[in-house]
């Protein structure tokens with residue numbers, strides 16, 4: 192007899208009581224499609240000689256397929272990589288104040304471009320421009336999708352078909368294909384490189400100024416540092432030179448912070464206020480790097496230049512939505528209270544977390560991780576680690592941290608790959624890093640309030656390891 196005649200019908204499987212909850216949660220269409228896919232695969236397998244699976248096995252496979260399919264792709268993860276502002280993991284986590292503001296703006300209509308005093312049409316930048324001016328000392332401000340967009344819009348508005356003078360040592364590439372020369376040419380501006388990779392002097396800039404010059408630009412080196420025989424021109428000197436020739440001086444700060452992080456024990460990173468005070472006419476920086484807010488590109492500076500930028504039709508194409516503005520407003524408001532900044536802005540809190548605090552957490556969680564890995568030929572220890580800030584901020588600085596080193600017993604390095612895979616297969620995946628022949632889990636970004644959730648996630652590790660073993 193043809194074994195395929197024994198294959199259950201779609202309807203019979205759909206009525207299985209084990210699938211009722213899934214049908215309820217995701218609807219008939221999704222579960223039916225998964226059943227059809229499975230039956231097609233089973234028919235092919237049986238024709239090729241495989242045994243016909245029992246109904247119960249088919250139902251289980253449908254359940255697993257639907258559950259896997261319906262998981263959100265944008266899954267929350269535990270960032271134990273040791274890189275705080277991890278671009279691939281979404282950079283800065285938002286403070287609770289910003290999350291609440293974002294939810295409120297998402298749920299209901301809000302006065303996005305509506306002037307509540309006059310009842311007339313408003314400008315969406317008004318949500319944050321006063322705060323940005325207060326925090327940077329600038330005259331005016333505007334917001335776009337990210338810092339790459341801010342730089343692009345600035346160049347396209349002020350330097351189309353004209354020349355932009357930049358030091359050779361600042362022609363950087365940021366991960367994810369942001370290259371200063373490429374952005375420049377796409378914006379329609381002509382790059383004029385001056386100086387050498389390691390040394391650029393004021394006279395290099397002065398000699399490059401022509402009637403076709405549009406602006407002098409400084410790009411914060413972000414993700415690398417040049418040491419040794421180096422020279423860069425001070426911002427105030429560049430500003431003075433530019434102004435003598437009636438040219439604007441602009442700075443792409445990259446990370447850009449609104450407060451001197453040295454006050455919180457971190458290395459100094461140039462602030463937007465310092466750039467404005469040094470004479471910059473426009474400054475751009477990211478919302479989701481050291482600032483600790485949502486993805487956004489912030490432009491602050493001279494009123495007339497910001498007005499020009501806002502009139503560029505591309506501003507409309509690069510503008511931010513209400514969710515971003517809601518979150519950004521809430522984060523900027525936290526900067527008005529520097530005393531509590533390191534407690535309230537999540538990214539700053541993570542960056543300033545004392546090593547002793549992280550080490551104590553590691554000691555508390557060690558038995559949980561050891562139990563989860565008890566069946567594998569590995570050792571698990573609490574070790575001192577070095578975290579990175581990430582996103583090109585303060586590239587050479589490291590923050591003393593603590594966490595776990597999982598090392599293979601003997602020379603079975605493959606076991607680490609397996610554990611990494613198991614950790615990624617958890618309902619809330621755990622992302623670590625491989626280094627020194629060990630799998631390292633840096634606990635800097637694990638909040639005290641997440642400890643129980645993390646412990647519960649680890650309890651699922653043995654099952655995840657079995658699932659991923661095939």
Ligand SMILES: *Cc1c(COP(=O)(O)O)cnc(C)c1O
Pocket residue numbers: 337338339340342365369410411412413414443444445446476477478487488582583
């Ligand atoms: C990160 C960075 C950018 C890009 O910023 P995004 O917000 O990621 O678009 C541009 N310039 C510099 C100097 C940077 O560090």
